[in-house]
Amino acid sequence: MSLSSPLPFLQVHVLAMNLLSHPYLGSLLLLIPWLCPASGFFPNIWSLVAAPNSITHQDLTEEAVLNVTLQLFLERPPSGRNPLHLEDFQGRTLLADDLFGAYFGLGTPTRHFRAALGEVARANAAQDFLSVTKHNPELHFDAEQLVGSRARLLESLQEALSAAHALEYTLARQRLGAMLHTLQDFYSHSNWVELGKQQPHPDLLWPGRKLKNLAQVGDLMCSDCEDLSCPGNLLGSIFLTSGYFGTEPPKPPGKCSHGGHFDQSSHDIPRGGINKDSTSPTFSPHHALHPQAAQLAFQASIQALNLLRDRLGDTGFSRLLQISPASGLSFVLDTTGSMGEEINAAKIQARKIIDQHRGGPMEPTHYILVPFHDPGFGPVLKTSDPDAFWKHLNEIHALGGGDEPEMCLSALELALLHTPQFSDIFVFTDASPKDVYLTRRIEALSQKQHCKVTFLVTEDPSRRIRREVLFPKRFEPYEAIAKASGGEVIFTKDKHIQNVANVMKESMMDMVTLALVPCVLPCKGPLVFHVDKLLHGVIIHLHGEISTFRISDPRGISQDIYQDQGPLGHIQHFGEFWTVNLKDPPQVGAWLIAITAQGTPVVRVKAKTSLDFLFSFGIPIENGPHPGLYPLSQPVTGLYTLLLVEVMGLISGILEMNHFYIILRGSSEGEELGHVALEPTGIPKRGLFTALLDPKLLLIQRPFFLELIGQDNKGSSLQRVASQPCTVVPVLLELSGPSNPLSPGHHALLSLRISSFSGPWDLTVTASIRPSFPLTSNLSRVHLEKNESVWGQIWLQVPGSATLDSLVTVIVTAETMSDNPSPPAHAFLQLFVQSSSQQEQLDDPGPSSRPSHNIARPQLYTSTLEPQRDGAEGTIRAEPWWRLLLMLSIATW
Numbered sequence: 001m002s003l004s005s006p007l008p009f010l011q012v013h014v015l016a017m018n019l020l021s022h023p024y025l026g027s028l029l030l031l032i033p034w035l036c037p038a039s040g041f042f043p044n045i046w047s048l049v050a051a052p053n054s055i056t057h058q059d060l061t062e063e064a065v066l067n068v069t070l071q072l073f074l075e076r077p078p079s080g081r082n083p084l085h086l087e088d089f090q091g092r093t094l095l096a097d098d099l100f101g102a103y104f105g106l107g108t109p110t111r112h113f114r115a116a117l118g119e120v121a122r123a124n125a126a127q128d129f130l131s132v133t134k135h136n137p138e139l140h141f142d143a144e145q146l147v148g149s150r151a152r153l154l155e156s157l158q159e160a161l162s163a164a165h166a167l168e169y170t171l172a173r174q175r176l177g178a179m180l181h182t183l184q185d186f187y188s189h190s191n192w193v194e195l196g197k198q199q200p201h202p203d204l205l206w207p208g209r210k211l212k213n214l215a216q217v218g219d220l221m222c223s224d225c226e227d228l229s230c231p232g233n234l235l236g237s238i239f240l241t242s243g244y245f246g247t248e249p250p251k252p253p254g255k256c257s258h259g260g261h262f263d264q265s266s267h268d269i270p271r272g273g274i275n276k277d278s279t280s281p282t283f284s285p286h287h288a289l290h291p292q293a294a295q296l297a298f299q300a301s302i303q304a305l306n307l308l309r310d311r312l313g314d315t316g317f318s319r320l321l322q323i324s325p326a327s328g329l330s331f332v333l334d335t336t337g338s339m340g341e342e343i344n345a346a347k348i349q350a351r352k353i354i355d356q357h358r359g360g361p362m363e364p365t366h367y368i369l370v371p372f373h374d375p376g377f378g379p380v381l382k383t384s385d386p387d388a389f390w391k392h393l394n395e396i397h398a399l400g401g402g403d404e405p406e407m408c409l410s411a412l413e414l415a416l417l418h419t420p421q422f423s424d425i426f427v428f429t430d431a432s433p434k435d436v437y438l439t440r441r442i443e444a445l446s447q448k449q450h451c452k453v454t455f456l457v458t459e460d461p462s463r464r465i466r467r468e469v470l471f472p473k474r475f476e477p478y479e480a481i482a483k484a485s486g487g488e489v490i491f492t493k494d495k496h497i498q499n500v501a502n503v504m505k506e507s508m509m510d511m512v513t514l515a516l517v518p519c520v521l522p523c524k525g526p527l528v529f530h531v532d533k534l535l536h537g538v539i540i541h542l543h544g545e546i547s548t549f550r551i552s553d554p555r556g557i558s559q560d561i562y563q564d565q566g567p568l569g570h571i572q573h574f575g576e577f578w579t580v581n582l583k584d585p586p587q588v589g590a591w592l593i594a595i596t597a598q599g600t601p602v603v604r605v606k607a608k609t610s611l612d613f614l615f616s617f618g619i620p621i622e623n624g625p626h627p628g629l630y631p632l633s634q635p636v637t638g639l640y641t642l643l644l645v646e647v648m649g650l651i652s653g654i655l656e657m658n659h660f661y662i663i664l665r666g667s668s669e670g671e672e673l674g675h676v677a678l679e680p681t682g683i684p685k686r687g688l689f690t691a692l693l694d695p696k697l698l699l700i701q702r703p704f705f706l707e708l709i710g711q712d713n714k715g716s717s718l719q720r721v722a723s724q725p726c727t728v729v730p731v732l733l734e735l736s737g738p739s740n741p742l743s744p745g746h747h748a749l750l751s752l753r754i755s756s757f758s759g760p761w762d763l764t765v766t767a768s769i770r771p772s773f774p775l776t777s778n779l780s781r782v783h784l785e786k787n788e789s790v791w792g793q794i795w796l797q798v799p800g801s802a803t804l805d806s807l808v809t810v811i812v813t814a815e816t817m818s819d820n821p822s823p824p825a826h827a828f829l830q831l832f833v834q835s836s837s838q839q840e841q842l843d844d845p846g847p848s849s850r851p852s853h854n855i856a857r858p859q860l861y862t863s864t865l866e867p868q869r870d871g872a873e874g875t876i877r878a879e880p881w882w883r884l885l886l887m888l889s890i891a892t893w
Contacts, residue, residue: 123177
């Protein structure tokens with residue numbers, strides 16, 4: 001349950017900073033959040049109509065992360081640039097683009113940071129929507145389960161720390177979101193605010209401390225209230241309590257309800273409730289105290305994030321939240337005996353990238369290497385140390401094997417499971433895949449991870465031992481995966497692989513793909529792509545049996561295949577692969593590419609830009625206790641679906657956009673399937689837009705691309721296309737596991753729910769796991785009519801030999817059984833193996849000496865978290881060491 005999921009953003013103004021002295025600290029940061037529930041509030045991307053002036057879990061989470069990010073930037077001046085000054089951010093809403101522009105340079109992409117922040121926020125909100133979490137009182141500080149809720153909070157916090165230490169940051173962000181949800185709910189669902197507390201609870205984050213003054217069985221806490229608003233229904237007890245929700249567990253006599261229209265327990269005497277989730281009395285009987293609850297929840301969220309920062313160090317914390325414009329560098333490498341040249345090419349390019357970016361903002365955040373060699377694949381090497389990665393890569397040599405096909409897709413799946421989102425993965429091989437059955441699953445996984453997969457294939461059948469006749473279309477799985485992920489398949493020869501592998505350097509540039517019209521080749525006329533004033537560093541790839549091509553700019557100036565150096569740029573040619581680097585700045589307008597070729601050539605146009613967009617889907621939930629948006633990884637047939645678009649690179653006074661709309665364009669033929677206008681959500685600076693997609697628009701059984709069309713404040717048109725296509729799936733899969741880590745030698749029970757909103761559907765359901773632990777399921781075939789759902793269970797046995805601090809991924813696939821099958825639906829669940837005796841122990845900072853002040857006027861107060869850093873990053877002294885967060889709270893409710 002939540003601090004109202006569908007409501008406006010919390011506007012936080014950072015007003016002042018003082019540098020203070022402390023026995024254990026060189027400097028202390030003073031951040032002043034100003035929560036203004038009137039005109040200063042604005043809707044977030046989950047805003048519906050339930051309580052439009054409320055502060056949400058997403059608001060609290062995003063603003064807390066932005067504040068801690070600013071704090072990190074202020075304390076760690078950028079290399080080679082002027083330090084940031086707090087006064088530059090005074091009186092302004094914190095924006096990711098502004099922060100990154102000030103720290104890394106104007107126009108620095110924020111894609112990775114925003115995606116990580118969205119991942120945490122969605123995991124936070126999911127606690128209110130997932131079937132196995134939304135009614136669990138221990139996950140929401142409900143039903144006086146205060147001790148159990150604090151234990152669950154600490155479990156999530158400890159697992160987030162352990163997963164981050166193991167470099168499994170995706171799982172760590174999910175656990176962080178769950179932890180923040182529970183933490184924030186404490187201030188809305190308990191009577192902490194009503195007890196007159198003006199600071200976050202001093203003991204929630206420390207397992208060594210006991211929660212004091214808890215209400216016991218038989219203590220009468222609430223009186224009867226028959227109105228929507230119940231400001232005086234607490235009986236004045238000094239004990240800490242929380243409200244009961246629903247019928248499980250039943251509310252004892254004299255206890256408080258959560259309250260609100262959808263809470264059944266609020267109809268039993270004592271009626272009413274005490275939640276402060278929103279500003280609406282319909283949902284929150286203590287709605288008048290919503291701003292105070294939000295203020296404390298916000299401050300507590302900052303404390304929790306600073307705790308993580310101190311435990312992980314600044315570098316580890318930055319990787320957790322992807323506070324960097326850089327991505328990961330990931331290799332999948334065929335190590336059979338015929339691959340000597342390819343392995344050397346990978347080594348050379350990796351060395352160049354390491355040396356060029358070491359110590360800079362574009363240094364890869366992670367290095368991933370997965371070898372494969374029939375019949376095996378793996379293990380995965382994942383490190384943030386470039387020297388360790390280089391040492392391991394340099395020890396790989398081409399040995400043995402030589403027959404075709406290979407276990408390439410199994411190795412690629414392993415890489416995708418461990419590669420940070422929005423990264424590029426490069427596959428070096430000269431063989432076709434043996435494990436073709438994994439193709440559709442890898443397509444879905446690459447889209448879930450937003451990772452582009454590029455295959456560098458040195459196709460030469462004479463180099464391989466042929467046990468059977470080679471199928472002419474044996475490389476089609478690579479082409480399907482590349483298309484689904486936004487990557488490429490580049491066929492080349494041994495003598496060209498060193499030069500072709502230079503495409504790896506482009507992955508460090510954070511480029512966008514430009515739309516081609518028509519998007520399908522071959523075509524009768526020239527290809528057209530549009531260049532706007534924000535694009536630079538344009539690169540064109542062409543590969544295939546191309547006889548000639550000519551590129552023309554909007555002025556009519558052209559350059560053909562025979563001109564290495566020409567008026568438009570530099571052309572390089574390696575076998576059947578061409579790269580064209582256009583001169584900067586490229587001419588704004590429509591460019592033409594005329595091609596003559598045998599077969600079907602491939603053309604890809606990429607460019608660097610600060611303007612791009614992220615998108616996601618969700619189902620509006622308006623009839624429950626916490627209206628909001630249930631997040632979807634893919635649109636589902638038959639559902640009204642909300643499209644959420646977050647435009648990046650909008651800078652106040654420099655680039656402002658309006659009149660955005662989205663075109664749905666078929667990925668196979670390039671035809672327009674429909675278009676929807678985007679409605680701005682909140683202030684334009686945020687770049688948040690939404691559109692409701694009619695189910696009739698989603699009756700598409702083939703992939704489609706989202707194309708963003710906009711116009712700036714000077715009337716110039718701007719266009720961006722998503723690098724990966726979307727797929728509409730027939731059913732909704734909800735896969736849930738235990739809230740605590742897996743333990744070696746123990747069982748785990750997983751829940752699976754399959755819901756249909758169209759149909760009828762006959763489905764085959766399969767479950768698999770990486771690594772290969774014993775797994776059984778009670779669902780294999782399912783028939784569903786429209787608006788039907790079915791529950792299933794999956795039993796997982798964790799071997800006693802399971803590696804501690806390791807990732808386990810469960811994958812469920814539902815496929816339709818028909819002559820014209822729909823795309824399969826996939827669900828991915830990440831779990832963590834950890835010994836129960838191995839969990840992180842959070843050091844207690846010692847007794848609190850924090851003064852108590854009335855937050856109705858400006859007052860200085862200190863938190864219980866007192867930091868101590870040693871000279872070396874991430875090392876902790878024995879003295880109390882938590883970061884002291886000094887905050888001045890101005891509450892003008």
